[in-house]
Amino acid sequence: MAIGVRVMQRPKTEISYLRATLKGMAITFRHLVAPKWTMQYPEKKSAPDWALSPRWRGTHRMLTDEQGRAKCVACGLCPQICPANCIKLVPGEDEHGHRYPLIYEIDEFRCVFCGYCQEVCPEEAIHVGTHYENAEFERGRFVYDLERLCAQTHPVSSLWDPSDPKGE
Amino acid sequence: MTPELKGLLLIGSIKTTAVFAVVFLCVAFTTWLERRVAAWIQNRIGPNRVGPQGLFQPIADGLKNFVKEELLPGQADRTMFILAPVMAFVPSLLLFAVIPFAAPLPLSFDFTLPLLGRFVHDGPVAMIVADLPIGFLFILALSSLSVYGIVFAGYSSGDKYSLLGGLRSSAQMVSYEIALGLSLIPILLVAGDVRLTEIVAVQQESLWFVIPLTLSFVFFVVSALAENNRLPFDLPEAEGELVGGYHTEYSSMRFAIFLVAEYGAMITMSALMATFFFGGWDIPGGWDEGEPSVLVWLATLITFLAKTFFFVFCYIWIRWTLPRFRFDQLMSLGWKVLLPVTLLYVMVVAVALWVFDGLGLAWGPTYALAMFGVNVVLIVLVFWGLDRNRLVWGQRLQREGRA
Numbered sequence A: 001m002a003i004g005v006r007v008m009q010r011p012k013t014e015i016s017y018l019r020a021t022l023k024g025m026a027i028t029f030r031h032l033v034a035p036k037w038t039m040q041y042p043e044k045k046s047a048p049d050w051a052l053s054p055r056w057r058g059t060h061r062m063l064t065d066e067q068g069r070a071k072c073v074a075c076g077l078c079p080q081i082c083p084a085n086c087i088k089l090v091p092g093e094d095e096h097g098h099r100y101p102l103i104y105e106i107d108e109f110r111c112v113f114c115g116y117c118q119e120v121c122p123e124e125a126i127h128v129g130t131h132y133e134n135a136e137f138e139r140g141r142f143v144y145d146l147e148r149l150c151a152q153t154h155p156v157s158s159l160w161d162p163s164d165p166k167g168e
Numbered sequence B: 001m002t003p004e005l006k007g008l009l010l011i012g013s014i015k016t017t018a019v020f021a022v023v024f025l026c027v028a029f030t031t032w033l034e035r036r037v038a039a040w041i042q043n044r045i046g047p048n049r050v051g052p053q054g055l056f057q058p059i060a061d062g063l064k065n066f067v068k069e070e071l072l073p074g075q076a077d078r079t080m081f082i083l084a085p086v087m088a089f090v091p092s093l094l095l096f097a098v099i100p101f102a103a104p105l106p107l108s109f110d111f112t113l114p115l116l117g118r119f120v121h122d123g124p125v126a127m128i129v130a131d132l133p134i135g136f137l138f139i140l141a142l143s144s145l146s147v148y149g150i151v152f153a154g155y156s157s158g159d160k161y162s163l164l165g166g167l168r169s170s171a172q173m174v175s176y177e178i179a180l181g182l183s184l185i186p187i188l189l190v191a192g193d194v195r196l197t198e199i200v201a202v203q204q205e206s207l208w209f210v211i212p213l214t215l216s217f218v219f220f221v222v223s224a225l226a227e228n229n230r231l232p233f234d235l236p237e238a239e240g241e242l243v244g245g246y247h248t249e250y251s252s253m254r255f256a257i258f259l260v261a262e263y264g265a266m267i268t269m270s271a272l273m274a275t276f277f278f279g280g281w282d283i284p285g286g287w288d289e290g291e292p293s294v295l296v297w298l299a300t301l302i303t304f305l306a307k308t309f310f311f312v313f314c315y316i317w318i319r320w321t322l323p324r325f326r327f328d329q330l331m332s333l334g335w336k337v338l339l340p341v342t343l344l345y346v347m348v349v350a351v352a353l354w355v356f357d358g359l360g361l362a363w364g365p366t367y368a369l370a371m372f373g374v375n376v377v378l379i380v381l382v383f384w385g386l387d388r389n390r391l392v393w394g395q396r397l398q399r400e401g402r403a
Helices: A017-033 A077-081 A116-120 A146-151 B003-041 B057-067 B078-098 B135-156 B160-191 B196-205 B214-227 B252-277 B294-319 B327-358 B365-387 B394-399
Strands: A060-062 A087-093 A099-107 A126-128 B102-113 B117-127
Touching: A017 B003, A017 B294, A060 A146, A077 A087, A077 A116, A099 A146, A116 A126, B003 B057, B003 B078, B003 B102, B003 B117, B003 B252, B003 B294, B057 B252, B078 B135, B078 B252, B102 B294, B135 B160, B135 B196, B135 B252, B160 B196, B160 B214, B160 B327, B196 B252, B214 B252, B214 B294, B214 B327, B214 B365, B252 B294, B327 B365
Parallel strands: none
Antiparallel strands: A060 A126, A087 A099, B102 B117
């Protein structure tokens, strides 16, 4: 060996390299014929032993009331807590004194999907969703406006496991 | 030109084209097989989207390679850099010329073409591109030529990883060339001829050479793995150590040609294993001997392909099982183990042949079985030597009281 290279002294009398080789070949052959673990994704989105976690935090969804209006009261807590500063909220007020968002936009590129907005929302309006198929053809489409947020239909994240709220 | 000569030329050119085309198809199939078997061994499915079971994946890969950018490194030796893939690729295809791949096909035609004249042929057509009288000497000569492609690629890229890959491959392929050649000497002793058609005929008369020359087969497989730079001897392109080895700087179709060369050499070596040790296109039972017919031709062709792809599969299987050797281990295996052992085996076979001939035994199945007996004794000895008669972990577990 070259100078300065430490060569590990392998055991010479105890180990059978030949049988180890044959044993390895047998193991790989067993795996060759064993059932496969791959889930054929676009056709199958869940398997008996795999489903998207209910705590998954994906792109947002705004819940609506019975009249189809956003539940948001434009209190301003979500842009306040957002660590990525990706929520743009301009509040408005109607003639009865009800506050509502004039502009509510979330930049999904900036979002870090921490779920704080859902956690802080007093009206349970803004939610992160259990949803992962977000591909778009243009960058601009990743800024979700209020209309788009209200139109989302995917299930929303539970953020924590109700039976184990502290994650113990 | 007489019509008969024209007929021969026509058959010759058709055979050449067909063999090259089939080898290319087999290369494409092997790349697919490699990816699928690799996936299966890792409990995955592998490429299965393009075409039925992903069989058209190689076509998609080829198209992709054609439209990618061809990079030429600034510090590269331009001529050699462009020449190297071709030099790696041609020998692996040429090797297939001397391999008989099926029983003779009865063929007779007599037709006239405008401008070209009359073509006549009658009688069986040998299913081999060139039945050279120098047989496997041609194979040994050409398979050592393919090292130039790799060395040139490594040298001309002008980067350290490629250079190391090229250096390693030259040392490795030169060393294992000797073991490869020596492991074929027993076949020469038994068959008495280097022509591959003759070797197949001798195996048809008695038993496949894997029975009388079992150890030769083992040596041949090990040196063929090293000769083809396949794991566990893939040091010229060791991904973990040398980025990509000799083809690090190559891109696009030039890179793909290296892959074609590698897989082509692999298929050729598998075909040689089938021809030398598993009777070539022979189907046991003597059914394929006698009058040539289209049915026998087709059956033997399929048999030959099946045997070849069995060994291709073994190559892949071994690749995804065994870890890479260290370079000094590789060299000491080649020079200190395989070279003396194959030489010794040549002598043992020669002595055994002398003894059996002296006993008045005629070449045939009994002779082959007697040779197999000699091999069994040797195999037990070799396993005793390599294995030291201990199961994996057996002794250690027993000593620690866990067995």
